[in-house]
Each structure stands twice: as C-alpha cells, then as structure tokens.
Amino acid sequence: MPKVGMEPLRRKALIDATISAIGERGSLDVTMSEIAGRAGVSSALAHHYFGAKDELLFATMRHILSELNTDTRRALGLAVTPRQRVSAVVAVSFSDEQFQPETIAAWLAFYVEAQKSAALRRLLKIYARRLNSNLMSGLTGILPRAEADRVAEATAALIDGLYIRRALKDGVPDAQTAIALVEDYLETKLSGRSLP
Amino acid sequence: MPKVGMEPLRRKALIDATISAIGERGSLDVTMSEIAGRAGVSSALAHHYFGAKDELLFATMRHILSELNTDTRRALGLAVTPRQRVSAVVAVSFSDEQFQPETIAAWLAFYVEAQKSAALRRLLKIYARRLNSNLMSGLTGILPRAEADRVAEATAALIDGLYIRRALKDGVPDAQTAIALVEDYLETKLSGRSLP
DNA sequence: GATTTTTCATTGATTGATCCGTCAATAAAA
C-alpha cells in the first residue's frame, strides 16, 4: 500500500477530519488520536506530517479562512455595482459552504483559542481586516468615508454575532433569515444614498 | 484561622478567581490548582466546596449572568419610555461592569463550552431569551410585532458580535463606540416611529 | 468554668486516567 505522494492526501484528510471532529465535539478539545482515527490513520502519522497538534490546528484554521477568501473573491468578481459588492460579501458569509454547523463551531473554537495562541490571533486579525476591506470596497462607493467605516464595522459585528448565535443553535437558525437581517440593516443605511 | 461560616466567602473567592484566571488565560483551560491558588486556598478545598470542576465553572457562569441580570433590571427600572428601555438594555451590556476584558473572555469561553455541556447550554439559552425579552419589552411599544422581532434579533446579534470582537481586541475597542454603533442602528430603525 | 465531643475548615499526598510526542521497527515502492 505505501506509495509515494501520500503527503498531500493525508494532510487534506487530516484537516478535514479536524474540522469534523471539532464540529462534532464543539471545541478544540479533540485528541490527536480521534482526529487521526477519523482520517483513517494512526496518531503517529498525524504527528509525522504536522509535527505538533498546534500546527495541525493552525493549518486547519488557515484552510477554513482560505476557503472563505476564495469564495469571496469569486463572488466579488461577479459583482458590478458597489451595492452588489456589499451584498456579495454578506451572501458568501452565509453561503452553504461557509455557514455549516461544523465550520461555524470550528470558527468559534478558534476564536477562543486565538486568545492563547499568537499565531492564531494573527490569522484571525487577517480575517477581520479582510472582511472589513471587502465590505469597504463596496461601501466607499456609496457612503462618505467616515460613515462607511461605521457601517462596515457594524456589518462585520452583525455577521460575527449571527455566526455565534448559529453555533449555539439559538435564534436565527437558517442562512436566509440571517442574510435578510443584514440586508435589512444595510438597506436602511444605504437606501437613497449615492456617491456624495 | 479555621472559623465557622467560611463557605460563602470561599465560594465567592473561588468564583472571582475563576473569572480572573479564565480572563487572563482566555480559555476554560485553567487548572483547579491555578484557580485555588489565586483564591489563596488548596485545590482540595475547591473540590470540597464545588465537588467537581464542571460545577465551579457552571457556578461562575451563573454568577456572571446573574450580575448582568441584576444590572439590567436596575437600569430598566429607571427607564420611562419604551425607547429608553431599549437604550437601557444596550447601555448595560456595554457598561463598565459587564464590558471588561476578563468578563468578556469568560463569556466567550463559556459560549464554546456550552456546545459540550448541556447545563451550560441551558444557561446561555436563558441569557439569550432574557436579552430578547428585555429588548422586546421596549420595542413592542414602538414597532409592530413582526418588525420588533426582527430588530430585537438583529440588536442581540449586534451586541454578541461586538462582544466577540472585543474579546479579540480587534476593532471597536471601547464601550462608547460600541454603544454608538448599536444606537445608530436603532435610531435608523426607530426614528419617526411611534406606536402603530 | 472546665472538660469533652462534635463539627467545620483545610491540606498534602496519592491515584488513576488521559494524552502528546517520540522512536524504533516494518513494509513496500523507487
């Protein structure tokens, strides 16, 4: 069975297993054995490819954010008007790929872990900055700078808040409702406005 | 030193120590020894009064939510108009007592833990329901039912989102700005409206 | 008021379980 070129396959399998394990258990308190087991390998192999648990978790978070980024770029590519850009960012955040319980649970768990790990914190700051930048790329075409800043901040907070509530399966259960809430907010802030 | 009636004092000290330990470390991964040490007692005593670590954590979360509730009731008591009731709820959420890094970090950590612990999940659901109910107690005096529901949901999500961002010390660092953001949202949704 | 007894407070030491990370060994391509 041992064939060459297993590394990328195993890495992918282990990262997927990490997401599903974290998603099911709802926290980063998953053992290397459990993750490896889900990926169909021994825990020793997980250590072989990732060195330490920290690095596996880090790689997993990077993978999640990377997918979010890819999806966002694709959606932004299709948007034409500034208003569409804003909606595209929102839509992706609650898309089927991103708004899954497993992913959300992992995202939340990483948020907590970021308080301990400087590396994770850096990663999440990048996410936050990117989300802000993506929102601003649309908002600055509609609102004056200062106001755009505030709306971006509020929208980002709103998205994060809906995420966390989803994680607890409390209130706003489905993506449709979540999008509607954010869009409703944006509409009241943007309606009737145009480039000043 | 051993005197009678130590129990309530120790319990309080241990809960305070738990909050500060969690706040400093940023997660529930604190040992009983560390907590006990901060409270100036042995870990055996912590077990003596709380039985298990779970119960100490549970008691700590209950304490945090209980304080939030007390403050909210006081603020609501001073509010006269429905609009003031809404603002009171928001103000308390970001008051000096509630919006402290330690408390926020603990709150976030408990959010994650709630996915594992049914007891904690129940506690947080109560918090969510109470927050919603408190907001609605003002909003129903201003908006029609359906719309009030949506605004309450969005406001709650906004508050939670600002909390989580505060935990990461990213964006919206101070309470003033946070309150301004939420109030700005409320103003756009409520301005010019009155009981239909 | 002096004593004995009971209750409460407290801890050091220990146990048992969990889990990360390592390592030597195996097996199959290349």
Added chain:
DNA sequence: TTTTATTGACGGATCAATCAATGAAAAATC
C-alpha cells in the same frame, strides 16, 4: 538499496478527584 509511508508501544507530563489526617472553633456535658 535507498527513500517514503506507516504504526504499535512507550515515556513523561499534566490534572482532576479522593482521602486520610490535622487543627481549631463551637457545642455539649459535667
């Protein structure tokens, strides 16, 4: 024969939880 893939077993560290033992206040007894 060298490289790559893979694992079982193990060492070592950490911790939650227990327990027997100690000391000191309070209550009961005389």
